[in-house]
Amino acid sequence: MSSSGNDTASGRINRRQALAFAAVGGIAMPFVLRDAVAQGKAVNVGVVMPLSGANAQFGINSRNGVELVADEINAAGGIKALGGARINLVIADSTSTPTTAANVAQRLLTQNDVVAILGAFASSLTIAISEVTERRGVPLLTMSFSDQITGRGFENIFQVVAKASVLGKAQFDGTMALAATAGQKLERIAIMYEDTAYGTSQAAGLREGAKAAGVQIVMDDAYPLGITDVTPLINKLRASGAQAVFPVSYLNDSLQIIRAMRQQKIGIPAIGGAAGYVIPDFEKGLGEFAEGVLSIAPANYDLAPELTERFRKRYGYFMVHEALEHAVCMDVLAQAIETAKSTAPEALRKVLHGTRFEAGWTKTMTGGAVQFDKTGLNTLSVPVMVQWRSKELVTVWPSDVAKAKAVWAS
């Protein structure tokens, strides 16, 4: 802060005085910042993301996606229906605690007059925010997967991706389809997942899919987030005789699991559950071991490269799915404001519920468009199966959007 440079001003300043300066500065700064933002005509959009803590990397990716679209809209002349009003992003760190997420959402609503909020990657954060936005009747657009998000009858929440249970089931069904195409009938599978909200709900979807298809689950193990030794898991996997394995985890665990598998020469197909399996660091951490690993994903950048390559050009890595979906959230909101010709929450909600969005970034989604049902769920989004091929993610399923045929190592 500003205190460190003050020593020269009056000879010596002791610690306590320096602290007082810091405190005064801290109290005064928000008001200074608020005035700066208030000038000029702009549409304030809240962006609440986990920019610190366990999910920071995903939060930063998401913020980049939103920023890209907002800057593009502003460069193209802003919101035309509002006389070229610029989009002003108000970015806030939700950290990884739901309490903070709800606090910052409340702050954006009351102090920054945001017309809507985008965020916040992790389902627990999004749900905490939705309790605030719902009570104030302001739209919240999200790409969090959890079934709870649109399962509570809220009117002001909009989920652009398929739900976690659908994702889990697609992870299973897609795998069965790919195996069948390659001439293999899967009979025994293994599931391992971290014991978080994301891991457990996706594992539930997998289990359901397997049960419906009459496939035997020979291993079904939860492990704690931040596991340091996966050897027991891998040994169990080897002994189980599974024909394919479904690991659901964030980055660090995913690296350990795949590395240990490949080092032990377990060559069965691994089908990840998005998150850690579909970001550039996965390939960076594993190198050649990443080649051929499959994963489910709510969306993939190769479906609309003409749009997503702009992201790569600006940030230097491919447009990961959370960045892409948040970009879609931003664009859908901008289109809704154009249609409504207003930023009033009721008008926005009506347009969001009753419109099929087909322009701009919505083309990157599987349905090629976005349409919300009355619970706020995008009914057109279908999960895709992607595969690592020479440092890129290639969509391999479902066949109507696939860019290449999957390599199936049975």
Place this chain on the structure above:
Amino acid sequence: MSRLSPMRLILIAVLLAAAIALPFAFDPRGYAIRILCLALLFGAMAQAWNIVAGLANQVSLGHAAFFGIGAYTSTLLLIHFGISPWLGMIAGAVLGGLAALLISLPTMRLRGHYFALATLAFGEVMRVIANSWGGLTGGPVGISVPFAPSSLAMLQFKETRPYYWLMLAALIAVTAIFVAIRKSRLGYRLRAIKENVDAAEVIGIDTTRTKIIAAVLSGGLTACLGTLYAQFQYFFDPDTVFGVGSISVRVAMIAIVGGIGTAIGPILGAFFVIPLEEFANQIFSAQAAGLSQLVFGVLLVVVILVEPRGFVAMGQRLARRFRREDRS
């Protein structure tokens, strides 16, 4: 000091009136009042913690266990049986007190770091149980408090103002209990234990029993506050209510920053730490990712370096200095 002077009484009355009237100065559903609510709630939690840590010198790092028990008990009773959170709060307090009794029996003979570590483990155990017993708690996905129309009976309000008064009442109640205990026979026993456990034992105090009584009171009160939190936030997951960083350590930190063992310390601490974190977030989170948390952490470190015994000690030191200057 044992009786309040008229001047002090008047001062306290004026402060109370101001605190009750304060929400009228803010947007009733706004941000400032929400932060005030959290500061009041965390102040009450730190005060409850203060009963066992400040009076008996048993620094607990597992108070999230009782907090989470309170939150889950009332919310589960509400979801499954439609029982009012007020009754749920009582049930939670009983369970929280029982949990405190259970954990105290083996650990209260431990001292210093060993006690802190044992309680830390207890909080973590509760978190793991809540995460893995999905059938009861909903697991890591967390649970939402069912939506209900605004009413005092169901402890749910559309506006934030009523929560403010509830949290204020909670803080006053816990503080009053703290002061009452401190002045009671139990308080003197606790103080004796704090000064020297062996000496207390020699003069005939059943030290373990005394400490357990304090722990049960503290745990039960913390559980009540867990219910308030659940009704205020409407959603929580195991990592939030049983969290080491989000609850256990934060509560201890608030009391330590303010002044451990004093009645005013946890209140000062809460009204410093909670707004500070929000300000840091507000100013810095649009800049480099993670900067706000870093700034918050650095400021806390600075405060503890300047006065490890908290604001109360800082105030006393300043007061002494002024008095000395008057005389000279």
